[in-house]
Amino acid sequence: MKINWKVRFSNPVFYAQLILAILLPIISYLGIKFEDLTTWVIMGDVLAQAISNPYVLALVLVSVWNALIDPTTKGLSDSVQARTYQKPRDDV
Numbered sequence: 479m480k481i482n483w484k485v486r487f488s489n490p491v492f493y494a495q496l497i498l499a500i501l502l503p504i505i506s507y508l509g510i511k512f513e514d515l516t517t518w519v520i521m522g523d524v525l526a527q528a529i530s531n532p533y534v535l536a537l538v539l540v541s542v543w544n545a546l547i548d549p550t551t552k553g554l555s556d557s558v559q560a561r562t563y564q565k566p567r568d569d570v
Contacts, residue, residue, distance in 0.1 A: 480555040481546065482563055489566040499545040503537035504528040 486492045505512065508527060515521050528534045551557045560567075 482556050482561045485563045495545045499541040503541050507534050
């Protein structure tokens, strides 16, 4: 699996996508809302509940997998063209 990690990690959208891929399955399964996460203690408790639940971990892994894989290419790798990028492509 060849993925251009350097370019992905230089794109702020990738961070948002990855964070949401982790948090959304957790808060959905636990039935809480983002506004319920008002302290770091609560956030820690939520993450501890998620880590102790194999089903939630599986949901998170599938969600992260979907965030990483480029559905526009065959297989699991980035396209040859995408692997040559030095920064995110600007298609304006």
